[in-house]
Amino acid sequence: xxxxxxxxxxxxxxxxxxxxxxxxxxxxxxxxxxxxxxxxxxxxxxxxxxxxxxxxxxxxxxxxxxxxxxxxxxxxxxxxxxxxxxxxxxxxxxxxxxxxxxxxxxxxxxxxxxxxxxxxxxxxxxxxxxxxxxxxxxxxxxxxxxxxxxxxxxxxxx
Numbered sequence: 001x002x003x004x005x006x007x008x009x010x011x012x013x014x015x016x017x018x019x020x021x022x023x024x025x026x027x028x029x030x031x032x033x034x035x036x037x038x039x040x041x042x043x044x045x046x047x048x049x050x051x052x053x054x055x056x057x058x059x060x061x062x063x064x065x066x067x068x069x070x071x072x073x074x075x076x077x078x079x080x081x082x083x084x085x086x087x088x089x090x091x092x093x094x095x096x097x098x099x100x101x102x103x104x105x106x107x108x109x110x111x112x113x114x115x116x117x118x119x120x121x122x123x124x125x126x127x128x129x130x131x132x133x134x135x136x137x138x139x140x141x142x143x144x145x146x147x148x149x150x151x152x153x154x155x156x157x158x
Contacts (some may be wrong), residue, residue, distance in 0.1 A: 010082060010148070011067035017049050018134075018135065021131075021134065022134040022135040022136055023134075023136070024134075025127070025131060025132075025133060025134030025136075026081075026134055026136045026137075026149050028085060028124060028127060028136070029078045029081060029128060029130065029133055029137075030079050031124070032075075032078060032085075032091075032121065032124040032125060032128070033074075033075045033076065033077070033078030033080075034075065034079060035075070035121065036071045036072075036078065036087075036121070037071070037072050037073075037075025037076050037079065038069035038073030038075070038146075039041050039071050039075075040068050040069070040070070040071030040072025040073070040074070041070070041072055042089050043056050043064070043067070043068035043118075044068045044069070044073055045073065053065070053068060056068065056107075059102075060101065062096065063097075067093075067094055067097070070087075070090045070091060070093075070094050071091065073087075073093060074086075074087035074088075074090050074091050075087070075091070078091075078128065078133070079130060079133070080137070080138040080139070081136065081137020081138045081140070082138040082142070083139070083157065083158075084128055084132065084133035084134055084137060085102055085129050085133070085155060085156065085158050086138070086156065088125040088128040088129045089125075091121070091125055092125050092126070092129070093123050095118040095119075095121050095122050095125075096118075096122070097133055098115075098118050099115040099118050103115035103118055124127050132152070132158040133158055134156065137158070139152075139153050139157060140152060140153070144157045145157065149158070
């Protein structure tokens, strides 16, 4: 009895159809982007029950400004799919900083002020860094420099 293996073949739609992946990336980007933009808006503008910038500045100093800007505009970038990888990396760094500076001392669980939520956000952001924003993104519609041998923007602009 011999095993049959299917070799990747560009003419086989099963190997070239990325629709499910692209839809998954769109859903992932929109969900994590809305979460990050909403939290950034709480900090920048004091909306959605947020305290605005002053409490954050009092807590972490001038670092508060890039944190709030990164969360808000990075979240928006992920929602529309423009500079999504850059935004995801920036927000991973912000979440690592939040864990190190605020949440780690409280343990794992969110109910105790722990880092569980931050870790979940990092888990949502990593696929965007690794795979990019997918086909359904603003970056694919803009006249950006294209990656060699590909019909998508260079990775840093994706």
